[in-house]
Amino acid sequence: MDGGQSLTEANRTVEAANIREILQYLPHRYPFLMIDRVIEIDEDNFGIGIKNVSINEPQFQGHFPSEPVMPGVLLIEGMAQTAGVLCVVSQRLAAPSVVYFLTIDKAKFRKPVVPGDVVQYRMVKQRKRGNIWRFHGEAIVDGQTVAEADVSAMIVRD
Numbered sequence: 127m128d129g130g131q132s133l134t135e136a137n138r139t140v141e142a143a144n145i146r147e148i149l150q151y152l153p154h155r156y157p158f159l160m161i162d163r164v165i166e167i168d169e170d171n172f173g174i175g176i177k178n179v180s181i182n183e184p185q186f187q188g189h190f191p192s193e194p195v196m197p198g199v200l201l202i203e204g205m206a207q208t209a210g211v212l213c214v215v216s217q218r219l220a221a222p223s224v225v226y227f228l229t230i231d232k233a234k235f236r237k238p239v240v241p242g243d244v245v246q247y248r249m250v251k252q253r254k255r256g257n258i259w260r261f262h263g264e265a266i267v268d269g270q271t272v273a274e275a276d277v278s279a280m281i282v283r284d
Contacts, residue, residue, distance in 0.1 A: 205249060257281045
């Protein structure tokens with residue numbers, strides 16, 4: 127163990143999820159899948175999802191054709207999907223029946239996200255009760271927070 131690490135940090139398992147695994151964990155599909163990979167998963171405590179924003183995405187046909195901007199609700203959805211992956215992985219589920227988005231609180235949008243940006247969704251668990259989780263999330267582009275919100279979700283099994 128490194129002298130700077132606590133016992134908890136030394137025992138922590140960090141995982142990742144590629145697109146194939148995300149498709150197993152979440153029911154979302156194109157054009158509504160808002161994450162491309164999850165590069166860090168620490169159980170349901172913390173995770174970082176990645177979204178590569180492309181001009182080829184359908185929302186840019188109408189939002190806005192002459193000045194494309196990623197809709198804020200889709201940034202929030204990317205946060206929720208990243209949190210959903212964390213919940214499924216932490217429960218060691220092959221796949222849940224469904225993950226329901228329950229609440230969005232304290233949402234703030236600070237800077238537009240445009241095609242060519244790479245969004246990092248940094249999700250931190252605030253609490254878990256039964257099959258309901260609450261996370262604080264930040265969407266970050268080039269080191270700057272572009273959006274943030276508190277979200278909660280519930281996993282429902284058959």
